[in-house]
Amino acid sequence: IARQRKVLSEAGFADRAHWHAALHELPAGPDAAPTILIANEFLDVLPFRQYVKKGKAWHERAIGIDENGALTWKLAPALIDPALLPPGAEREPDGAVFETAPAREAWVSGLAERLSQAGGMALLIDYGHAQAGFGDTFQAIRGHAHADPLESPGLADLTSHVDFAALARAA
Numbered sequence: 551i552a553r554q555r556k557v558l559s560e561a562g563f564a565d566r567a568h569w570h571a572a573l574h575e576l577p578a579g580p581d582a583a584p585t586i587l588i589a590n591e592f593l594d595v596l597p598f599r600q601y602v603k604k605g606k607a608w609h610e611r612a613i614g615i616d617e618n619g620a621l622t623w624k625l626a627p628a629l630i631d632p633a634l635l636p637p638g639a640e641r642e643p644d645g646a647v648f649e650t651a652p653a654r655e656a657w658v659s660g661l662a663e664r665l666s667q668a669g670g671m672a673l674l675i676d677y678g679h680a681q682a683g684f685g686d687t688f689q690a691i692r693g694h695a696h697a698d699p700l701e702s703p704g705l706a707d708l709t710s711h712v713d714f715a716a717l718a719r720a721a
Contacts, residue, residue, distance in 0.1 A: 573660050578667065585670030587661065593676045593717070594709040598651035600688065601630045603642050608635065611647070613700065621700040636682040647686040649710060655720035662721040678712030687711035 551569050558564045570576055576585065600611040607629050614624035632639065635648055661672055690699040692706035699708055 573657075573664050576664065576668075582668035585664055585668055585672070587670070587672040588675075589672070590675045591677075591709075593654055593658075593674055593712045594678070595707075596651060596657060597653040598649050598688075598710050600686065601635075601648045601650070603639070603644055603646040603648075605644070606640070608632070608639070608648060621703070623700070636684070639684075642684055646684045648684050649687060649713070651710075651713065651716070654712065655716055658717045659720040674717075676712045677709075678714050681715050682713050 690706035
């Protein structure tokens with residue numbers, strides 16, 4: 551923001567720019583201007599949850615600490631409502647992974663509400679799939695190479711694929 555403010559100020563446009571940290575901060579009602587939003591690789595970094603099949607149940611995947619003090623994957627006692635799983639979940643093998651992203655869906659729902667009230671358009675560009683399915687898409691990138699997501703927390707870019715069908719329903 552500071553760099554943008556400086557460049558816009560030098561160009562004589564600083565008084566015409568406003569920065570907002572969240573959609574709900576944008577002016578609403580009669581003062582609302584149409585929204586034009588372009589987001590590239592934004593949705594993939596919003597929080598998501600993973601569930602792993604063990605027996606007939608899908609347990610939430612969590613992060614714990616092993617006997618050496620390192621981060622490790624654990625299965626939490628929390629279960630997902632089977633109605634939230636895609637068709638065929640009962641046929642998936644043990645260890646199958648299902649991902650869901652309520653935070654992404656909530657953000658897109660808020661964006662859709664904003665667009666329906668104030669007008670405008672959004673272009674959301676990201677990696678993902680058109681139908682919900684199974685698979686672990688969580689990954690880390692560090693130094694332009696794949697890395698272990700649990701190694702060196704805070705030093706890698708974390709991402710997962712976007713379920714565009716779920717976002718379309720939320721919108």
